[in-house]
Amino acid sequence: MKRTITTLLLGICGLFTALAQAPSALNIDQIMLGDRFTGFSPENVFWGEDNKTIYFNWNPTMDTLAALYKVILPTGKPEKVSLEEQRNLIGGGVYSRDFSRKVFSRSGDVFLLEVATGKVQQITNTLDNEGSPRFTGDEKGLTWVSNNNLYLWDSATGSITQxxxxxxxxATRPAAKPLEYEEWLKEDQMDMFEVLRWRKGQRDARERQTKALQVKxxxxxxxxxxxxxxxxxxxxxxxxxxxxxxxxxxxxxxxxxxxxxxxxxxxxxxxxxxxxxxxxxxxxxxxxxxxxxxxxxxxxxxxxxxxxxxxxxxxxGDKPYNPKYDxxxxxxxxxxxxxxxxxxxxxxxxxxxxxxxxxxxxxxxxxxxxxxxxxxxxxxxGGGMGWLPDNEHLWFQSEATGYSHLYTINVNTGVKKALTNGSFEVLETNLSRDGKTFYLTASAEGPHERHFYRLPIAGGKLEKITTLKGGNEVSLSPDESTLAIRYSYSNQPWELYWMPNRSGAAPLQLTTSTSAAFKTYPWRTPEIVWFTARDGVKVPARLYKPNKAAPSRPAVIFVHGAGYLQNVHHWWSSYSREYMFHNFLADRGYTVLDIDYRGSAGYGRDWRTGIYRHMGGKDLDDHVDGAKYLVSTHKVNPQNIGIYGGSYGGFITLMAMFTAPETFKSGAGLRSVTDWAHYNHGYTANILNTPVEDSIAYRRSSPIYFAEGLKGNLLMLHGMVDVNVHFQDVVRLSQRLIELKKDKWDLAVFPLEDHGFVEPSSWADEYKRIFKLFEETLK
Known part of the structure; x- marks a missing residue:
């Protein structure tokens, strides 16, 4: 029996090896190493209190774990941070209004930093956990939370008050009220016996005295x-x-x-x-x-x-509809x-x-x-909010225009003012130290770039500070003089840069993370295209074109996951393995399209809510229309189009294979939602309400109800310990397909994988199966 299994495994491995030996220099085992192939990018960037030291997690030597590194500006090189220095680092905290002091918690105790000298005073040293420290309004004391209560430290006396x-x-229940006859007996006793009256008087006097002596x-x-x-x-x-x-x-x-x-x-x-x-x-x-x-x-x-x-x-019923709850x-x-x-x-x-x-x-x-x-x-x-320095105006974010923008309101008069406007999103808002300026991260250059901007608190023209086209994730130094920037482009993973906080300054690169192996391949910059959907709306997508199309002119459409996500842009994708796989496919003659369908982030309120009460509606239409665009514009064979994706992408793949079989010949659904009534509340109730209240929405949005439509070739892949989209989802759908007597489907399971796969061996096995499906059915 062991020999039979070994022979079978060798045969499968041989098949996968043969599949990998195509014209490209890439192979699936290599791609699916993830960061161990591309290189580990710097993450979790933060500043030291000296305004010249940038800290970040990094793993340039491919160790088992990433380590904390630092760069001391302006000329320093990345170096590891010692454990002793890490123990003394100040992370987070709250500054005083003049930024001369900072209160923070570390290891469950409260500390006070004097910024100019770097002197740190430990305020508490207990076995309890003290957290959320803040300055009092007069900044003469500190408050913090411990054991679900608020405490005050007085800097003048050093005393701590609860x-x-x-x-x-x-809660202790109050004593039951005496019954009428019990009250009568008590009064009769007190009237009859002088000793009882004397003892009660003594007892009452002692209680009054004790109460008077007690600290409030x-x-x-x-x-x-x-x-x-x-x-x-x-x-x-x-x-x-x-x-x-x-x-x-x-x-x-x-x-x-x-x-x-x-x-x-x-x-x-x-x-x-x-x-x-x-x-x-x-x-x-x-x-x-x-x-x-x-x-x-x-x-x-x-x-x-x-x-x-x-x-x-x-x-x-006959009664008029009542639009109000009781x-x-x-x-x-x-x-x-x-x-x-x-x-x-x-x-x-x-x-x-x-x-x-x-x-x-x-x-x-x-x-x-x-x-x-x-x-x-x-x-x-969503959106943040905060006070302006005049204590009269509040700033907040709102989608009132259909896009997330910045507003102020006078809390006394109610007068509102829009500070930004246009067909773009304000993604993050922070007020400057002097209270005169907003710092914004926004997509004002277009939905496919993210930059850092300065804006006066009264409104006006956005001043763009970052210059590099792509994605810019900015951490501002405590004194706001310098930017630490995590930057990437479509075909370049994230690296760390710095620049002075002024428009037009040149950013300087601090890290080089990409591996030698990654650099040997000429990674494509996907072309961003817009095609017209059936309702006349322009839909954005990333297009990967082969240098030479395969004779069958095949195409694959990738569906990104959701949660509220954008994947058509000019920065390094969070779907990095898929990006590399698309290069791999294009090298083998496939045209690949990656769509920011209705429901994706980055395009405003109407785009975000386009899937309300019908997932698998406009979002699926966008993929079907994307397939038509590939046929009409890029001469793809309409008989050889596949589709794949994970999570929400797996859900769309199932809906495509079940309800649009004339468009998609093959599909691979990874960790797919098969029935939305079995997914979580926080995400699903936003879009579909609840199954009891809105059964119509769940019925038309769940693939399991449309499984009888399967005609093409379906591959399902799922981790067995998925605590997000449970393995139960794909098991229930499998039983449905069995009862419908469908036979053009297969299921691959991964016993040790959760929703997001971890092991390179699992990633490689998964994508070899996907590639095999497309090779055998589309070529």
Whole structure:
């Protein structure tokens, strides 16, 4: 038996070796080494407090693990950071308003840095965990959170005061009120016996004396079995805001792990499924002056009772449709953002994902003043916010125009002002140290580039600072004089650069990470093309053209995964192995198209929500129309088009093979979602609502319901310990295909792989099978 298996394995290996021996210098085993073939790029870039040292994780020598490196500007070379220096590094923290001091936590203790001298003072040294340190409003003290309570350190006296008294566990129940006859008996006893009256008088006097001698402590607030988080003190320390989370009782999914060190099968606890009960939230304010607390009421928010429009599709009966709920919708309230003079704003998000409100809190009463409401019948986008130095204006991001842009609002008058506009996205916003400038990362040069910009707080023209075409990920030095830039281009992996913080300055490269083997191949710069979809919309894509098409003129369409992702751009793709595989395919005569279909990031709100309530609708149409574009413009044979992708890409591949068999002859679905009712809540409920509320959306979006349409050649590949898209997905679909008596499909399983594969052997096996499928069916 062993000899038979060995012979079979040698035969398979021989076949794969033969497949790899094509005209290209590339081979699949090499490509699927990933970073160990391309080289490890620098990651996790941050600055030292001296404004001249850049730290980053890097592995230029291909060690088992990456190490921490540093470069000292302006002329230094990358060097490893010693363990002793790492132990003393300051990561994160909060500066004082004049940036002369910085408070931070390390190893569960609180420290205070004097920036000019580098002197560090340790404030706490305990076995408890102290975190989230901040300066008080007058900057004469520090606050931090420990054991779910807020503490204050007074720099003048060195004393530490506990500001709150939150306690978990079941609250002590008050004593039951005596019954009427019990009260009568007690009064009768006291009237009858003088000794009882005397003893009670003594007892009451002792209690009054003890109470008078006690040090005043904050009122106990018992949060029971809820989860407490978000403790923040107002600048004057009078108010503390907090959040309760009530954990939902939802059933998790077990993922069996068959290949273990012990030899026994174990279960991995994974996420619950979409539509299961979700956590609920409350937001509270503790007034230290009055030693009382109260919860914020959201019943008066605009639209809080509104039903989402999709529910109209399920209205039955003779009564008119009621667009309002009887109870307010559940919401989640983020942490307080305090101005220097003590005003507080919070961002509130509806749990059904349709609304986001920004409100000003009256801390004394708990009442709210609505500043902005962002509503989307699909699902609302995100965005940051913060105060301007005048303590009167708030900045925030909104998709009001259809693209994520920067706005300010006067919290007193409600007057809003758009600071940016156009058909591009503001991706990240930070306020400068002096409060006069915004630093933005945006796609103002076009959706396929990302640059770093400067913008006055009053608005005006964006000043582009970075110059290199592609992707620019910027870390600003603490004094804002210098940029550390992680930069890449379409065919060049990420490297670290630096430049002065001024427009037109020349960036200087600090690292060289790509391997000698990677550099020997002339990597293509994919051409970015736009084709017209059936609804008249222009769709962007990356095109890989062969130098000489194979006689059968085959083509492959790649479908990137989702989560909210862009893959058509001028920087190094997060799908680096796929990028290299596409070069490999093009060398063998394939034309390859990689589409930013509807639902992809980078093209505004309408593009983002184009898949609402129908995944496998416009997004699949874009791939079918992309295939037509390849036929009409690049002379691809319409009978020899394949499709492949992983995760969401695997889902689209299945939908393509089941519902567009006339377009796609072959498809490879990796770690594919086969039934959205079995995926997670956070992602799926945004797009499809929940299965109970919107069964129509799930029915038309899930491939398992369309499996009878399979006509072409389908290969499915899935990791067995996938805790994201569970192996159960592909097992259920396999059973469906068996019952439908379909025979042009195959399943390859990977016992030790999760959603994102890790082992090069698994990656290589997977892509050799995909390549074999296309070679045998498209050529």
């Amino acid at each position: 500001l709150t008294n939150f306690k978990g566990g079941q 402590r904050p009122k106990e607030i018992n949060y029971g079995t809820k989860f407490l988080s978000g403790l923040q003190a107002s600048p004057d320390l009078r108010f503390v805001t907090f959040r309760y989370t009530k954990r939902a009782e939802s059933k998790s999914t077990d993922v069996p792990n068959y290949v273990t060190e012990s030899g026994y099968t174990t279960d991995l606890t994974a996420r619950s499924k979409v539509g299961t009960p979700q956590d609920t939230y409350e937001f509270g304010i503790y007034d230290r002056n009055r030693d009382t607390f109260y919860m914020v009421d959201t019943k008066k928010l605009e639209g809080i009772y509104d039903k989402p429009t999709f529910l109209k599709d399920y209205h039955k 109870k307010p919708r559940e919401v989640s309230i983020g942490g307080s953002v305090f101005s220097d003079d003590g005003k507080a704003v919070v961002s509130i998000r509806a749990l059904d994902n349709k609304d986001r409100w920004i409100v000003l809190l009256d801390l004394v009463t708990g009442q709210m003043k609505q500043l902005d409401r962002q509503h989307d019948e699909a699902w609302i986008g």
